[in-house]
Amino acid sequence: MSILVTGAAGFIGARVCQALLEQGECVIGIDNLNNYYNTELKKERLSILLSNKLFSFNEIDLTSVDLSSFFDKKQLNDINFVIHFAAQAGVRHSMSVPMDFVDTNIKGHIAILEFSRKLANIKHFIYASSSSVYGRNTALPFRESDRVDHPGSVYAASKRAAELISDCYQHLYGLPQTGLRFFTVYGPWGRPDMAYFKFAQAIMRGETLTLYNGKHLSRDFTYIDDVVDAVLKVVSFSPPVDCARILNVGNNSPESVLYLVNLLEKFLKKPAFISVVSRPAADVETTWASVDAIKEIVGWEPKTSFDDGIEKFSTWFIRSDYL
Numbered sequence: 273m274s275i276l277v278t279g280a281a282g283f284i285g286a287r288v289c290q291a292l293l294e295q296g297e298c299v300i301g302i303d304n305l306n307n308y309y310n311t312e313l314k315k316e317r318l319s320i321l322l323s324n325k326l327f328s329f330n331e332i333d334l335t336s337v338d339l340s341s342f343f344d345k346k347q348l349n350d351i352n353f354v355i356h357f358a359a360q361a362g363v364r365h366s367m368s369v370p371m372d373f374v375d376t377n378i379k380g381h382i383a384i385l386e387f388s389r390k391l392a393n394i395k396h397f398i399y400a401s402s403s404s405v406y407g408r409n410t411a412l413p414f415r416e417s418d419r420v421d422h423p424g425s426v427y428a429a430s431k432r433a434a435e436l437i438s439d440c441y442q443h444l445y446g447l448p449q450t451g452l453r454f455f456t457v458y459g460p461w462g463r464p465d466m467a468y469f470k471f472a473q474a475i476m477r478g479e480t481l482t483l484y485n486g487k488h489l490s491r492d493f494t495y496i497d498d499v500v501d502a503v504l505k506v507v508s509f510s511p512p513v514d515c516a517r518i519l520n521v522g523n524n525s526p527e528s529v530l531y532l533v534n535l536l537e538k539f540l541k542k543p544a545f546i547s548v549v550s551r552p553a554a555d556v557e558t559t560w561a562s563v564d565a566i567k568e569i570v571g572w573e574p575k576t577s578f579d580d581g582i583e584k585f586s587t588w589f590i591r592s593d594y595l
């Protein structure tokens with residue numbers, strides 16, 4: 273048996289690969305190592321994975337190759353799970369280069385579904401969606417049963433499109449699928465384009481950080497180890513053949529962005545210099561996940577408090593090369 277993970281050099285993908293390898297699974301990683309953020313960080317994550325003999329890696333762009341041509345028949349027959357995390361992320365980035373989001377998040381999603389549906393022994397296709405699909409919804413907490421017809425950004429719309437395409441592939445080809453709507457994932461080895469990482473850099477450098485105004489600007493920050501645990505629980509769960517499920521993976525406890533800054537000041541032991549600007553239209557004011565469904569289906573709940581998670585991130589950050 274082997275598990276194919278796309279976006280394996282990414283923040284969540286690398287940590288999921290590591291956890292699968294620790295369980296003795298054979299993992300095939302795919303990533304195009306694009307330069308959306310510091311590629312050294314992607315390579316560093318990858319070098320940890322490559323030290324394990326159960327891990328193999330292919331530097332491939334999902335949108336431009338026929339994936340099946342990279343594997344022989346036995347390798348293809350061995351793949352039981354596909355975990356698809358490769359994406360162009362970044363809500364605000366999607367305002368400047370919307371086409372990049374169509375390429376990876378829609379074309380790339382179809383490419384990996386086409387590959388996966390032809391695998392003889394696939395049991396489950398698991399893919400990353402996002403809390404951003406809840407867009408301009410105001411009813412809190414966000415539930416999977418809510419309508420999601422008003423995305424706030426092209427990124428959100430591309431993730432919703434991927435959910436719909438997945439639903440269609442389940443209907444057409446009977447490929448069991450679970451989409452995971454991740455809520456602001458943070459932690460060691462995280463993404464430098466995300467607010468908590470940028471704030472930490474600004475604090476350490478003595479630079480001014482930019483905070484968006486808004487009375488209740490808050491996020492349901494979810495710690496990486498909890499997210500990895502959720503993915504592993506979904507992998508170990510046998511889905512019904514007609515599964516086209518979508519599950520929230522969040523902390524069920526929104527925290528204000530100002531409190532995030534206060535915690536970073538505490539754990540980095542330096543003051544923050546703050547400039548307040550208006551919130552861009554692509555950024556929603558609040559996110560908050562209901563986790564009732566994932567709790568009921570796979571028995572997962574978040575365990576890490578926000579204070580503990582930010583302390584762990586800060587400890588890693590101070591010792592990293594990314595200050």
Ligand SMILES: NC(=O)c1ccc[n+]([C@@H]2O[C@H](COP(=O)([O-])OP(=O)(O)OC[C@H]3O[C@@H](n4cnc5c(N)ncnc54)[C@H](O)[C@@H]3O)[C@@H](O)[C@H]2O)c1
Binds near residue numbers: 303360453
């Ligand atoms: N981190 C979060 O807070 C968060 C929240 C919601 C959803 N998500 C989703 O979770 C998934 C993983 O996110 P992440 O934070 O690890 O992001 P990431 O950017 O660190 O990882 C994505 C990886 O995909 C790779 N990639 C991009 N386009 C590719 C392509 N065409 N072919 C092959 N590889 C490609 C990138 O090089 C990168 O290493 C993404 O689908 C993202 O949209 C993340």
